[in-house]
Amino acid sequence: MTINRGIGGIAGQIAAELRHAVRTGRLTPGTRLPATRDLAADLRVSRGVVVEAYEQLVAEGFLVSRVGSGTHVAPAAAPRAEPPPGDREHAPYYGHRPTSPDLGLFPRERWLAALRHVLATAPGDALDYGDPGGVPELREELAGYLSRVRAADVRPDHVVVTGGVAQGLSLVLRVLAEPGRLRLAVEDPGSDRQLPLLRRAGADPVPVPVDEEGLDVAALAASRADAVLVTPAHQFPTGVVLSPARRAALMAWARDGDRIVLEDDYDAEFRFDREPVGCLQGLAPDRVVLSGSVSKSLAPGLRLGWVVAPARLAAAVRRARGELDLGSPVIEQYALAHFLRTGGYDKHLRRMRREYRVRRDALVEALARDLPEVRVRGIEAGLHVYLELPEGWDAERLVAAARELGLVAAPVSRTRGAGGPPAVVAGFARLPARRAAETVRGLNVLMSGHFRK
Amino acid sequence: MTINRGIGGIAGQIAAELRHAVRTGRLTPGTRLPATRDLAADLRVSRGVVVEAYEQLVAEGFLVSRVGSGTHVAPAAAPRAEPPPGDREHAPYYGHRPTSPDLGLFPRERWLAALRHVLATAPGDALDYGDPGGVPELREELAGYLSRVRAADVRPDHVVVTGGVAQGLSLVLRVLAEPGRLRLAVEDPGSDRQLPLLRRAGADPVPVPVDEEGLDVAALAASRADAVLVTPAHQFPTGVVLSPARRAALMAWARDGDRIVLEDDYDAEFRFDREPVGCLQGLAPDRVVLSGSVSKSLAPGLRLGWVVAPARLAAAVRRARGELDLGSPVIEQYALAHFLRTGGYDKHLRRMRREYRVRRDALVEALARDLPEVRVRGIEAGLHVYLELPEGWDAERLVAAARELGLVAAPVSRTRGAGGPPAVVAGFARLPARRAAETVRGLNVLMSGHFRK
Numbered sequence: 001m002t003i004n005r006g007i008g009g010i011a012g013q014i015a016a017e018l019r020h021a022v023r024t025g026r027l028t029p030g031t032r033l034p035a036t037r038d039l040a041a042d043l044r045v046s047r048g049v050v051v052e053a054y055e056q057l058v059a060e061g062f063l064v065s066r067v068g069s070g071t072h073v074a075p076a077a078a079p080r081a082e083p084p085p086g087d088r089e090h091a092p093y094y095g096h097r098p099t100s101p102d103l104g105l106f107p108r109e110r111w112l113a114a115l116r117h118v119l120a121t122a123p124g125d126a127l128d129y130g131d132p133g134g135v136p137e138l139r140e141e142l143a144g145y146l147s148r149v150r151a152a153d154v155r156p157d158h159v160v161v162t163g164g165v166a167q168g169l170s171l172v173l174r175v176l177a178e179p180g181r182l183r184l185a186v187e188d189p190g191s192d193r194q195l196p197l198l199r200r201a202g203a204d205p206v207p208v209p210v211d212e213e214g215l216d217v218a219a220l221a222a223s224r225a226d227a228v229l230v231t232p233a234h235q236f237p238t239g240v241v242l243s244p245a246r247r248a249a250l251m252a253w254a255r256d257g258d259r260i261v262l263e264d265d266y267d268a269e270f271r272f273d274r275e276p277v278g279c280l281q282g283l284a285p286d287r288v289v290l291s292g293s294v295s296k297s298l299a300p301g302l303r304l305g306w307v308v309a310p311a312r313l314a315a316a317v318r319r320a321r322g323e324l325d326l327g328s329p330v331i332e333q334y335a336l337a338h339f340l341r342t343g344g345y346d347k348h349l350r351r352m353r354r355e356y357r358v359r360r361d362a363l364v365e366a367l368a369r370d371l372p373e374v375r376v377r378g379i380e381a382g383l384h385v386y387l388e389l390p391e392g393w394d395a396e397r398l399v400a401a402a403r404e405l406g407l408v409a410a411p412v413s414r415t416r417g418a419g420g421p422p423a424v425v426a427g428f429a430r431l432p433a434r435r436a437a438e439t440v441r442g443l444n445v446l447m448s449g450h451f452r453k
Numbered sequence: 454m455t456i457n458r459g460i461g462g463i464a465g466q467i468a469a470e471l472r473h474a475v476r477t478g479r480l481t482p483g484t485r486l487p488a489t490r491d492l493a494a495d496l497r498v499s500r501g502v503v504v505e506a507y508e509q510l511v512a513e514g515f516l517v518s519r520v521g522s523g524t525h526v527a528p529a530a531a532p533r534a535e536p537p538p539g540d541r542e543h544a545p546y547y548g549h550r551p552t553s554p555d556l557g558l559f560p561r562e563r564w565l566a567a568l569r570h571v572l573a574t575a576p577g578d579a580l581d582y583g584d585p586g587g588v589p590e591l592r593e594e595l596a597g598y599l600s601r602v603r604a605a606d607v608r609p610d611h612v613v614v615t616g617g618v619a620q621g622l623s624l625v626l627r628v629l630a631e632p633g634r635l636r637l638a639v640e641d642p643g644s645d646r647q648l649p650l651l652r653r654a655g656a657d658p659v660p661v662p663v664d665e666e667g668l669d670v671a672a673l674a675a676s677r678a679d680a681v682l683v684t685p686a687h688q689f690p691t692g693v694v695l696s697p698a699r700r701a702a703l704m705a706w707a708r709d710g711d712r713i714v715l716e717d718d719y720d721a722e723f724r725f726d727r728e729p730v731g732c733l734q735g736l737a738p739d740r741v742v743l744s745g746s747v748s749k750s751l752a753p754g755l756r757l758g759w760v761v762a763p764a765r766l767a768a769a770v771r772r773a774r775g776e777l778d779l780g781s782p783v784i785e786q787y788a789l790a791h792f793l794r795t796g797g798y799d800k801h802l803r804r805m806r807r808e809y810r811v812r813r814d815a816l817v818e819a820l821a822r823d824l825p826e827v828r829v830r831g832i833e834a835g836l837h838v839y840l841e842l843p844e845g846w847d848a849e850r851l852v853a854a855a856r857e858l859g860l861v862a863a864p865v866s867r868t869r870g871a872g873g874p875p876a877v878v879a880g881f882a883r884l885p886a887r888r889a890a891e892t893v894r895g896l897n898v899l900m901s902g903h904f905r906k
Contacts (some may be wrong), residue, residue, distance in 0.1 A: 009728065015604075059700075060735065076705060094584055095581025096578075102577075112569060116565060124555075124556035124557045125556065127559055129547040129553070131547055151513060163778040166778050167777065167778030197777070200776045200777070247512075248517070255529065275464070275505075301783035302782055303783075323623075324619070326619045329616070329756040331754065331785070332784070332785070
């Protein structure tokens with residue numbers, strides 16, 4: 001045993017050495033330890049230090065001590081099984097989705113300035129346990145922002161701050177699914193990635209087809225679902241914007257059957273060619289739950305979003321949040337409130353919209369020129385395009401080729417496996433405009449040969 | 454309708470005015486709108502602007518337009534019910550718990566420096582969707598810290614970063630309670646506040662008494678529980694440290710019955726008079742799930758904590774997190790990793806420990822001098838003391854009096870209503886040492902009279 005007099009408490013070091021010896025099996029259960037006097041002499045430390053170390057390990061349960069029989073390694077103190085070599089988990093990478101923003105454009109300086117402002121001005125109590133529904137300042141700013149930009153019909157007490165759209169859905173579904181399970185219609189094609197979350201939250205997903213106008217509301221009515229999850233501003237993955245007729249039919253379906261529409265206001269910030277359509281929630285605030293986040297507008301890693309729900313449901317969601325994790329971290333909530341209040345958020349969005357529009361145009365042009373067989377859809381909004389491939393093309397191969405060239409893509413699978421041509425989604429947010437042409441030419445080359453008609 | 458040419462798009466303003474008129478019932482369903490040409494002339498704007506506004510509202514579903522019959526307010530566009538006056542929710546204050554730290558001592562400068570470091574150095578991908586189990590850098594630092602300071606037996610892949618102890622418990626219980634419910638022993642007295650969380654996560658709490666040595670393990674064995682939730686380092690609320698014999702008995706109970714011990718390592722950072730006892734997890738890493746957080750050491754508002762679990766359970770908890778909310782915000786995870794790596798966390802803890810010790814000593818001394826009838830317990834660690842009151846004293850009244858004097862206290866209720874003297878917990882973290890004497894003298898005065906023997 002080696003003692004380093006420079007570092008920390010000597011008793012603590014002796015305890016740590018002995019603990020390690022017990023754990024690794026070097027000291028086996030029942031082994032008698034040297035008398036404190038002897039060990040102290042060996043180590044040239046005072047006896048009190050050894051007594052302290054032994055007492056520590058007795059208190060922890062590694063050693064037992066009985067009057068008149070000395071100190072022994074405890075019977076239950078079995079060595080731990082060392083993990084087999086190579087047992088360390090492989091760390092997968094969770095990012096680089098076709099819908100992810102360009103994180104190189106995250107406004108680091110301005111976000112830091114917002115954090116600095118918060119830490120310089122927030123009272124101490126602001127760092128205490130807070131309202132599980134979110135800090136009041138942020139709920140107020142979000143209510144104003146969503147009313148102004150998304151034509152939502154919202155008061156601050158209808159807003160619950162969440163850790164993103166995923167958590168918002170989890171919470172709302174858990175509340176709606178009490179006490180049984182919820183029959184939840186989902187778009188087909190849709191976000192397969194969400195299905196495990198929906199099921200865990202108590203929902204049984206029922207796929208309903210999406211066509212050129214968006215969700216097929218007649219099929220929805222036939223599905224006997226209690227609620228539906230939709231992406232009306234820019235359907236994932238097809239990019240279709242829900243048509244006015246379908247919006248009306250969807251609202252009628254909800255009202256007539258006292259049903260709930262879960263509106264994922266995914267990609268609504270990025271409508272390029274005209275004003276974005278207002279959210280469904282603004283039409284029927286008593287029937288629609290609106291979810292959104294800053295994952296596309298700022299960064300997914302912030303895990304910051306919101307739910308807007310009718311008052312009673314909002315109160316239940318907030319209670320559920322209080323009984324799950326006591327709410328979101330507060331400093332970044334205050335920072336986002338500050339960013340919204342001072343116009344930094346709007347300014348950042350305007351800048352991003354301009355930049356992404358240029359990137360979208362470059363990709364769409366290059367596709368039209370160099371991959372004319374591919375039908376490009378859903379370009380009005382969002383950070384990805386939907387590519388319908390000719391029959392016989394291999395979507396998986398196109399995805400691999402695209403990723404190799406720096407274009408993040410993912411294959412589209414129909415939930416029900418119903419027909420339709422093979423398709424992929426491709427995200428243009430991370431593809432600089434100047435690289436679009438060479439990327440698509442590269443795709444053309446890689447996709448030539450027998451994978452192509 | 455007034456148009457402000459200085460602000461935003463004119464079409465957007467017209468749309469917003471009309472939307473508002475429909476919502477408030479000023480324009481009722483079926484009402485025909487003026488022809489675009491007429492409204493444009495009235496407002497002195499170009500006709501295209503009015504067309505754009507109408508189209509926007511048709512797209513949103515507020516208006517309907519049919520060829521040859523003009524534009525009408527949509528049939529379903531009912532006005533929203535305005536909230537009755539005074540319906541705004543009263544915002545309760547969630548903080549000021551007896552166990553809360555002094556947030557005036559939060560290291561704002563150093564935390565901001567850590568945030569600045571992260572924003573200056575983290576690659577863009579660090580802000581993308583991340584591992585739902587937490588960023589690898591933080592899991593590594595926490596594994597090192599918990600091994601070193603809490604004698605835990607932990608590898609980084611056993612660590613799951615959480616939004617605090619509450620969320621850690623929620624996640625672990627949900628996994629353990631699949632598919633049925635979990636019979637979970639809890640300490641009595643214990644944290645009543647946690648009970649709704651435990652029930653919502655699928656556990657049925659079974660109270661087991663706590664005595665002078667901590668949890669009564671014989672009673673635990675008789676309870677037929679599948680798992681137990683304990684606070685061994687400093688029991689809440691009594692402040693008892695679990696005795697060595699009980700630690701051994703508890704570990705034997707867990708091993709013999711293949712049961713799980715949930716260790717809430719509450720207050721472990723603040724052991725004042727000697728080295729803190731190592732955590733239970735270090736004794737039986739295959740049977741114990743350790744939860745902790747920075748809520749006491751830094752601030753509850755950070756919502757940052759951890760779970761250390763056996764490999765298989767850790768993987769399941771991480772998966773559950775991925776299917777709940779995709780993980781904790783990343784910037785503050787990186788900041789905490791930096792704070793741990795550079796020694797800032799240890800330094801802050803040492804400073805806090807010194808300061809809280811002084812405050813504890815001042816309160817305990819003042820109580821001994823001016824309220825000698827009160828028995829003070831659980832002073833070895835943590836941020837609160839447990840006060841046993843003489844029979845006949847009114848705990849609620851003492852709590853109210855203490856809060857009036859700036860000492861945050863809460864009454865203790867036995868889950869089973871079993872006997873014992875009336876008691877309260879009082880937090881000394883926010884009571885400066887120089888104010889302890891006058892506070893206790895004030896309590897003495899306020900508690901005099903018929904509430905006192």
